[in-house]
Amino acid sequence: KRKFFYIMPETMGNTNNAPLDFIREIVAEDLRNNKHGGKIVTRFPPEPNGYLHIGHAKAICLDFGVAEENGGVCHLRMDDTNPTKENMEYVESIINDVKWLGFDPGDRIFFASDYFERMYECAVTLIKKNLAYVCDLTSDEWDEYRGNLNLPGRESPGRARSVEENLDLFTRMRNGEFEDGAMVLRARIDMSSPNIHMRDPVIYRIRRIHHFRHGDKWCVYPMYDYAHPLEDAFEGVTHSFCTLEFEIHRPLYDWVLQSLDWPNPPVQTEFSRLNLTNTVMSKRKLLQLVKEHRVSGWDDPRMPTVSGMRRRGIPAAAIRKLCKTVGITKFEALTDLALLEHCVREELNASAPRFLAVLDPLKVTITNYPAGGVEPLDAVNNPEDPSAGSRKLDFGPELYIERSDFMLEPVKGYFRLAPDREVRLRYGYFIKCEEAVTDAAGNVVELKCTYDPETRGGSAPDGRKVKGTIHWVSARAAVKAEARLYDRLFTVEQPGAGDADFLTELNPDSTRVIEALIEPALAELAPGSTVQFERNGYYCVDPDTKPGKPVFNRTVTLKDSWTGKQGK
């Protein structure tokens, strides 16, 4: 009985029909009413003062997605109206991340600061309409005049100024005749409004800051609440989506455009931001992690930034899938990190070629195999994708297996290797453990095994079965590699909740670096390549990789229904 459907575009990863979220319903309704002449223009407006994170990705999927689905366009606009913390490095990273996520702004990359002259003219218009005035209250007076949530504000003496005087003062503000903070331009609205943003809000302030694009051309900068509706209007934006905390700003957004008699103005609609468990999303906190070297940088693979997730090996399609799955609502949800991991696994299961790598090696000697013998074995590259083909694995008498794939005294339900037990080596032979060699401390240091030559390739002609198949590398061919095992950045679901200092909730074991033994083909891969280490997890080749010294990042583990079952 759903009224509307839309076809998911290619970038959203499928073509199934899906019910419309409330924002897409609004857009569909506007289209039906021909509200904007059948055109849809959206925008993604980040301030270039930090790197994009997965929360931004949700907004990007919405802004670009809605445009794409409706034959419209989406502008990428840098909201650079406060140059204090903005710079070109951030601009470049933002453009790069948006494109990597799979969206193409084309030539629609704009800068709010390019509209400063027009914004200034609009401010002059407001003054002429007696809808804006210059106010020179001191900061102490400000606190007193503003009122608070329960108390209405009081009108500034500046409210009484004549249009001529305001025009003169505003011109002189622009010309740099006054000190920073000496006066501001305010909108004349309602000092007794219960919405504090409507109590004659500041729309221009004097700030002598070097702008990264316009240098020292300006010493007055427009405030967000004034600038944003104008940016949208100037660009012909029809639908302006933003997060919930701007809900209370909407009356001001509308006031600005209405006061300028803007025809067919853009409409702001708010949705809830993305919250993920076991991480933080605020720019302030992310910046702090970087500045205090709690992480290696904005692109640390543990960071929820787009660049961090990219380096972690998370495919853009998985991020899009997550955003589609959590949907667009006004409910402030907390999404389980497990959902992201599921999206990542789903994507990578289909695409990542399989390889064998041993992360915690235990030596195995095949006592009945010809000494020095070498033998190529066929291995399938991806059982999910026949077109991925196969490769050769080098088998020999000396191998390494995973330490966790052997138990001296196997527990119930364990069906890997143990004394006198037989398992299959993946793509290889059945082997049987004849002897576990221990050191003085009783640690197992080597296994002496025999193999059954009849089981080459992994099946026994006599039809006998083994329950376990384990991965391995041959001692002769194996290459050493660094593996960086990443885990959640924080130990708690909501870092910083309550009175907690989020830094005390950092996971001390969020990175574990080990030396692994990998099959040689893995050492040939280019940085950025994504693979599966069979029976272990998905990994990608880190840019730190140097010739002869491969580095792998663990993107996510494989699901494991054994480890959790032990002890039951």
Added chain:
RNA sequence: AACCCCAUGGUGUAACGGUAGCACAACUGGUUUUGGUCCAGUUAGUCUAGGUUCGAAUCCUGGUGGGGUUGCCA
């Protein structure tokens, strides 16, 4: 405290006055040369009290709980 917004299984989301469905997670079982994948199944939900209606997750009122707003940040 004033104003605004929100409330569906453990988590996220659907329902547009007419059978509460899907996904994740958890748990069973089947298949399997990855304890992966895949397949089948189980557990589990409309915050609360009234009202309107033949019929309410849906509409109305009160309550409860959560969030936002009191930068010359965005």
